[in-house]
Amino acid sequence: MNLIYFIIFSILIFFPIELSATEENIFKFKNTVELGITIDDLPAAGPDIPFMTRQEVSDKLIKTLKEKKVPEVYGFANGTLLYNTEMQKKILTDWKKAGYLIGNHTFAHLNLKNVSAEEYIKDIERNESVLIDHASSVSELKVFRYPYLMEGENLDKRYSVRSYFKNRNYKIAQVSIDSSDWDFNEAYLRCKKxxxxxxxxxxVEKYIKNIVEVLKYNEALSKYIYGQNRKTPQVLLLHFNSLNANYLGLVLDKINKMNVKFVSASKAFNDSIFQEDSAIPMASGLPFYEQVRRSHNLKFEGYPFPENNTKWLNKQCEE
Structure with missing residues (x-):
């Protein structure tokens, strides 16, 4: 018997057993959470990529979204990124062929805090004229994502833009889960270099954990605001970058195991919840449920606020 124990012990030391996904301690929401996925800054987000072409980023993202059976993703495009080559235009064509949608994200990715409402509106209209050849319909294109999630640092500016949207039949594509992937992507590019x-x-491990924690926080916050019996949709904001091209599959696998169901982006942000106007001026952009919390002066302690990773990321792979 001692020999048998010795053999078993030796096997465990030199060939450790890997836990299967079913054996992992995976957090699961009690009730299914519906999540729509959106991707900003088509067709070329972030700094130049030395190890991938923009076309490769596009091909990988579309392949992953198809493999994970994510329905109707909404992409938000900036006309200024359709510069100098036919590749950027082809990326939008490929996006549409995959069955996904294209919305307006301003032409020059403007921050509303830094320009007048009039300049902002002109930039939206300029983007329309560029993207109309790529969207399937005008109504598809008239879904708007605020760059930086900034809706106006004062109410006059906020409602000047919103009045324009109302008159032009625009819809606002709100966000509840801000992945901060742009911040992670910059550190990722340094590490790759x-x-x-x-x-x-x-x-990458920290990136996935960050999305999980932001999702858990906002699901808890939304239930605190609207009640446990109200199904509260979630909308994930990602960017069209190399980090997601290479690792979005791991992100989607992780959150799918949490009892999250991927739904069309339109279904998620067309929910009546997202039609509420928080009516607050913003010093910086905010995801939707945080806007609502502040507008009602609510104090929420139901789940720890997710860690800010910027300082940690700035120290990673410094040159």
């Missing part, structure tokens, strides 16, 4: 694979893996 320096070929620091262990750091890259650590960063």
């Amino acid at each position: 320096l070929n620091l694979k262990e750091k890259e893996n650590e960063l």
Whole structure:
């Protein structure tokens, strides 16, 4: 018997057993959470990528979304990114061929805090004229995502833009889950440039954890605001970048195991909840449920506020 125990012990030491997905301690929401997925800054988000073309980013993202059976993703495009080559235009064509939608994200990715409402509206209209050849219909294009989630630092500016939207039959594509992937992507590019694979893996793990925590926080917050019996939709904001091209599959696998159901983006942000006007001036952009919390002066302590990773990310793979 001692020999048998020795053999078993030796096997466990040298060939550790990997837990299967079913054996992991996975958090699951009690009730199914419906999540719509949106991707900003088509066709070329973030800094230049030394190890991938923009076309490769597009191909990988579309492939992943198809493999994970994500329905009707809404992409928000900036006309200024359709510069100098036919590749950017082809990326939008491929996006449409995949069955996804294209919305307005201003032509020059403007921050409403830095320009007048009149300049902002002109930029929206300029983007319309560029993107109309790529969207299937005018109504498809008249779904708007605020760059930086900034809706106006004062109410005059906020309602000047909203009045324009009402007159032109625009819909606002709100966000509840801000992934901060743009911040992670910059650190990711540095790690790739320096070929620091262990750091890259650590960063990706933290990125996935960040999305999980932001999702858990906003699901808890939305239930606190609207009640446990109200199904509260979630909308995930991602960007058209290399980090997501290579790792979005892991993100979607993780949140899918949490009893999250992927639904069309339109279904999610057309929910009546997202039609509420928080009516608050913004010093910086905010996801929707946080806007509502502040507008009602609610104090929420039902789940820890997700960690801000910017300082940690700035220190990763420094050159």
